[in-house]
Amino acid sequence: MEMIDYKGVALHRWTCGPSTYLARPELGARLMNWNLKMADGSVRDVIHWPEDADMDAMAKVRGGNPILFPFAARTYHAGKIGQWKDPGKTVRPMPMHGFARGGQFEITAADASGFTAEFKPDATAVEAYPFNYCFTVRYVFEAISFKVYLRLDNLGDEPILWSAGHHFYFTLPWHDGLHRSDYRFEIPAKKCFTHAPDGSLLPVPKGWERDTSFGNPENNDRIYTRLKGDTATFGPNGGEEDIGIRILSDSDTYSTWNAFVVWTESTGSPFYCVEPWMGPPNSPEHKKGLHAVSGGASATFGVEVALL
Numbered sequence: 001m002e003m004i005d006y007k008g009v010a011l012h013r014w015t016c017g018p019s020t021y022l023a024r025p026e027l028g029a030r031l032m033n034w035n036l037k038m039a040d041g042s043v044r045d046v047i048h049w050p051e052d053a054d055m056d057a058m059a060k061v062r063g064g065n066p067i068l069f070p071f072a073a074r075t076y077h078a079g080k081i082g083q084w085k086d087p088g089k090t091v092r093p094m095p096m097h098g099f100a101r102g103g104q105f106e107i108t109a110a111d112a113s114g115f116t117a118e119f120k121p122d123a124t125a126v127e128a129y130p131f132n133y134c135f136t137v138r139y140v141f142e143a144i145s146f147k148v149y150l151r152l153d154n155l156g157d158e159p160i161l162w163s164a165g166h167h168f169y170f171t172l173p174w175h176d177g178l179h180r181s182d183y184r185f186e187i188p189a190k191k192c193f194t195h196a197p198d199g200s201l202l203p204v205p206k207g208w209e210r211d212t213s214f215g216n217p218e219n220n221d222r223i224y225t226r227l228k229g230d231t232a233t234f235g236p237n238g239g240e241e242d243i244g245i246r247i248l249s250d251s252d253t254y255s256t257w258n259a260f261v262v263w264t265e266s267t268g269s270p271f272y273c274v275e276p277w278m279g280p281p282n283s284p285e286h287k288k289g290l291h292a293v294s295g296g297a298s299a300t301f302g303v304e305v306a307l308l
Helices: 121-126
Strands: 001-008 009-014 019-026 030-037 043-047 081-086 092-093 105-113 114-122 134-142 145-154 160-163 169-171 185-186 188-196 201-203 220-229 231-236 245-249 259-263 271-277 289-295 300-306
Touching: 001 145, 030 259, 092 121, 105 134, 114 271, 145 160, 145 289, 231 271, 289 300
Parallel strands: none
Antiparallel strands: 001 009, 009 019, 019 030, 030 043, 043 169, 081 092, 105 114, 114 134, 134 145, 145 300, 160 289, 169 271, 185 231, 188 201, 188 220, 220 259, 231 245, 245 300, 259 271
16 A cells, blocks of 8 residues: 555555555545556556546545445435434434545555545534444455445444445446447346435336346436345446446345446446445335444445456
8 A cells, every 4th residue: 555646635545466446535435446457558447537536525526436324315204305214203414325425534444455444423414313323434455356344333322224335436438439338237136216206216117127238328327126146247248347246245234125226427427337235215214225233233234346
């Protein structure tokens, strides 16, 4: 691990075999970029990071891996967005994707294989989630893969609810001359949903499992759940150079209601997100994929991203 200067900001860099990982653990525990040196000397960006990123507004940057905590995406209460009802029946505010992606973290461990960072709640976080807890993010980097663990320790006596996730921005397409339509994804799910305006889950009509092309705009912002397996894969239509995202089955939060979400910003974006979540969005209201950590206990959501 080494420190480098990037646009006047001190960043951490890890080199593991052909892979280089760039991160800013102190702000959002953000993994920014993963690139791979190829046999011909070229460099392939696996995790996308925009060159024009505003380093003073990291939470809004479309790149890297924003951490979604305590809940992924939007939450609603009685049809009103930006709210949730806690275990004590109190209705509280909740920002989109929670508050950790732009929050302050303290590095508690860092070595040649990765880092662990602990979230430091600000006033917004305390208002939305006023519990006695410790939330940490741990990355373990390897030659052609990495693991990341989200851990919630309940330091109080009452249960705490959460349904966190990741927002990986993958470079796509990653071959010159190819288009989104030349890539497909495979997710072992029984159910596929989209978002309703009131926060409920709308089933996608039958046939969704037969068309999994990144080139089909109708596949954007879909939620795949009721999983039959732990790994989502995606890559060129021919099946070579696949990327796999595995939800680690030894995690306390492993469940068939874990979810994968596929999303991109626009038809011209140089990325497509494949996102492993603990559950579908708005879990505090519909309860699917909602997890509780008892007083004095802890729970972990672990995933592995690997070149296959």
